[in-house]
Amino acid sequence: MDTVFATASGRGKAGVTVVRISGPRAWAVVESLAGALPAPRVASLRKLRDRKGDYLDEALVLTFAEGASFTGEQSAELHIHGSMATLAALSRELSEFEGLRLAEPGEFTRRALENGRLDLTQVEALGDLIEAETESQRRQALRVLDGELGRKTEAWRRDLIRAAALIEATIDFADEDVPTDVTPEVLELLTRVQAELEREIAGSFAAERVRDGFEVAIIGPPNAGKSTLLNAFAGRDAAITSDIAGTTRDIVEVRMDLGGLAVTMLDTAGLRSTEDRVEALGIERAIDRARKADLRVFLDVEGEGVDLSPEAGDLVVRAKADLNPPASTDVIGVSGKSGEGVGQLLRMIEERLSTRATSAASAVKERHRVAMTRTVSSLTEATRIVEGESDFAELGAEHIRIALRTLDALIGRVDVENVLDEIFSSFCLGK
Known part of the structure; x- marks a missing residue:
């Protein structure tokens, strides 16, 4: 994988500009510029020099180990003086390193998603936080960025996995004497998850209005x-x-x-x-x-x-x-x-x-609502089959598996490539 760099602060003249570098060569690049590296997560003042030894700037250097950075990769930050000339000189020097290139818009966040540092709902929340204009939008975006919707989704998945396992146990041991009737527990699990999803769907409309206005x-x-x-x-x-x-x-x-x-x-x-x-x-x-x-x-x-x-x-x-x-x-x-x-x-x-606005849920987008509505439809059908005590237990289990795949798509585990480009197109360079 390439190592990438970009400014992670606002464009234009400033007191300080932050340049982020992420990827397998991040530390080697910074070591070439600044000499001995500081310990991870310890800020240290260093003089930056190009490969000819010419003085570029004095900068605050931070390094982050793989698995402990925003992207999940080995990364570093250079806090340089924020003149356009200083940034241009550093960018020219960075571009000369083999295997190092300018990051695409949203690439740091996309790598965080791919490396499991964020789920898809958190990625969307980060975009919302950047665009937030009001206090309610800021609070709502932070709540989702903190993983609230992801945690709810994980709880729903655990319950549905349990329900599917119970049904499949009756299928696998159909010819044996299974002493426990799993139907009451399965129905309780399906009913609870469906009720929570329906509450989240109802609150998503208010959340969407808080987000969009x-x-x-x-x-x-x-x-x-x-x-x-x-x-x-x-x-x-x-x-x-x-x-x-x-x-x-x-x-x-x-x-x-x-x-x-x-x-x-x-x-x-x-x-x-x-x-x-x-x-x-x-x-x-x-x-x-x-x-x-x-x-x-x-x-x-x-x-x-x-x-x-x-x-x-x-x-x-x-x-x-x-x-x-x-x-x-x-x-x-x-x-x-x-x-x-x-x-x-x-x-x-x-x-x-x-x-x-007080009824706002963690789900804030139409994509979230559509995924949860589809999940509810699958659970409704699974419940109908289980309640009917039919001989089609395999079909009930399959509807639960469909519900699980839909929830996985909600948080970005599967089947999301078609929405990633649209989501990241709204991100700025350096994020």
Whole structure:
């Protein structure tokens, strides 16, 4: 296997730049540059010189033994001064070593996967952690990176292996007197795993929203103050506002951090009947996007309705409360222009979305959900066969084996080559 190198810190001028080297020749390369190697995991200051003896830089050198590094390979890090010229000089020198090449994007992490240092769900979580913009995204990515989903999967696998072994024992010793009926234990194992998988599937939708961000659509008739409210949320003029009905014809989006959650606010076209084809298209898109949103905020204007009804959990508030205050204290009034009720409305939105986020599971991607759903289908069929006390015990065991292979694919043990390129394509060079 080649030894590879790349910067493991951000690009551009910096106080310190970290260059990572990983592979069978990592220590030999560093020894050639820095002289005597420090003990593994002990930082040591060294002068780096090229093979002509010319001084390259003074660097902090760290080495990691095989099996005790991020990649699982023999590796090293050079913490050099972060000028572009210093990095360029070191990179030129490293490129001259035989068997040493620049790492491809995500190659260090891919080697960690291949060497069993990370499972596939942890690899995905590492990518999510790098991309995290909010506190909730950071915490969720760290939880999965710590191996939470992998540990759950291993527990499910142990139970299913036990269930399959019990069934196969009855097959292998069918002609002998087997004193114990294995059916109750097998059913208990299958039922428990299936119930836990179904809970994880249900929570995966919330986890996916935490990862990708929630969407909140602002709904109302024309001139209800939707764009002004969006601008108040954003703290800037994100949407054009005017007194002319139908000003907003396309959906305007504002991304924001709301209580540690990534939230996209959607300013939609005013909902009304119109003969204007362009405005009608905007209204059609607004209704479609609003229905798909995680939460809708309806701006109520007395005497005017919209062709969309609030769902459970949606918010209905009185629009332009500075001009038309609500008659009842039970109704919240908001005004993007004066700021009245804006803070209260944001807190209510945050409360509703935070409540949904608390149900987030360890599974955060569609790939995870699909694998677990397929596992549940196999277990459902296996349970049906076992409960029926049929003569097709081999078939029940085979459905359990299919469930096991699906779980293995979930954590990257088998049948994942078709998804690896897509996953690692989002990684930066040096990771």
